[in-house]
Amino acid sequence: MSDHTFPDTLPAWLARLEAAHPIGIDLGLERVAEVARRMGLFDAALADRVVTVAGTNGKGSTVAMLEALGRAHGRSTAAYTSPHLLRYNERLRLDGREADDATLIAGFEAVEVARLAGEPVSLTYFEVSTLGALWAISRGRVDLAILEVGLGGRLDAVNIIDPDVAVITTVAQDHAAFLGTDLQGIGREKAGILRAGRPAVLGSTALPDSVRQVAAELGARVHALGEGFFREGEGAGWTFRGQKLTLADLPDPGLPLDNAASALQALALAGVALDADACRRALASVQLPGRMQWLGQWCLDVGHNPHAAGYLARRLAACPCKGRTIGLLGMLVDKDADGVISALVPVVDAWVPASLAGERARTADDLAGRLVIHGAEVWHRGGSPVGAAEWLAARLAPEDRVLVCGSFFTVAEVLEWWLASDQTAGEDSVIEGAR
Incomplete structure (x- = not known):
């Protein structure tokens, strides 16, 4: 003992x-x-x-x-x-x-x-x-x-x-x-x-x-x-x-x-x-939260490198929506942000970058600057993934969709916010979201 x-x-x-x-x-x-x-x-x-x-x-x-x-x-x-x-x-x-x-x-x-x-x-x-x-x-x-x-x-x-x-x-x-x-x-x-x-x-x-x-x-x-x-x-x-x-x-x-x-x-x-x-x-x-997981208009995916972003881009391109596709992006400084952005820009109409917390965090301003260089339209800079999600939720049209990606941290914060804001619907959609 x-x-x-x-x-x-x-x-x-x-x-x-x-x-x-x-x-x-x-x-x-x-x-x-x-x-x-x-x-x-x-x-x-x-x-x-x-x-x-x-x-x-x-x-x-x-x-x-x-x-x-x-x-x-x-x-x-x-x-x-x-x-x-x-x-x-x-x-x-x-x-x-x-x-x-x-x-x-x-x-x-x-x-x-x-x-x-x-x-x-x-x-x-x-x-x-x-x-x-x-x-x-x-x-x-x-x-x-x-x-x-x-x-x-x-x-x-x-x-x-x-x-x-x-x-x-x-x-x-x-x-x-x-x-x-x-x-x-x-x-x-x-x-x-x-x-x-x-x-x-x-x-x-x-x-x-x-x-x-x-x-x-x-x-x-x-x-x-x-x-x-x-x-x-x-x-x-x-x-x-x-x-x-x-x-x-x-x-x-x-x-x-x-x-x-x-x-x-x-x-x-x-x-x-x-x-x-x-x-x-x-x-x-099969269920796997955080991988092409649909929660209503929101698609959550933990993809955080160019290879994963390329897969996301192909999936989104294969299922076009009637409205706009908006990217909510939060990433860490040790990830290839430019590679991820380059893969997703062709299928995303506008962006809301978000700052993450912690030593490895990349700021929304940093991401916004990179997005602009890639010719992307930046709508807003979020102080956090939840702040970005709340800002977007108030401005989405019914036919729009949001891709939340770039980090496990980004997806986790938005998923937790989504479940807390609509618990009953959230539980159902978590089960169906990987379909």
């Missing part, structure tokens, strides 16, 4: 974790692996099957669809993702439900007891989060554990667990301060989740060569989109083709179909015999 006194509420625990480590991101596996060994996380398999998902964009949607598909096939599931939008509990889902405070606190306590046993080990907020979630998953004896990599792949805390199937969704520039700007190098980092002799699902036709090079070096078995499995068609009625399997007339999940095809392929490689009706039910009902 530990002599240490620990917090007894989740908010107190989160405050403790935020203050405990001087560096927010500290890449490397030695420290976290040492604590995992002390916790016994390597003593037995985490779950019957583990699928790890890495990539620049599309990780969250792939995890959500894997989870929905697994449950539709009668499998018990655990899903670990980051970051969260409104509640920390969103990061860990057990059989489709957010983990309760007691489960998360028990995980944090287990981490701290192990961390302080012997020579103390310093851990970041994310490392403690990951270890706590893995501990909770290991206690659940689930059929399918789905783990989302937080940053990179090779040196991410999630990578202490050997996956049975590894998925790489996309490779593009993001988190340049940690991963650099060389796509070949970024691809090699993402491919760090691959394992020798185990399946690797490559979910994009535009991955850098380094991903396949790592797979070849390891002897991982590659299943690539457009080669080992195929996605045919757009929108509702699309078709998945895999080895000895065709699933036709699939619903549009409101999420990237390449990610949906990758999820189907990964689940099959994890040993699940895909049933067409179960797949249709799962894809028709």
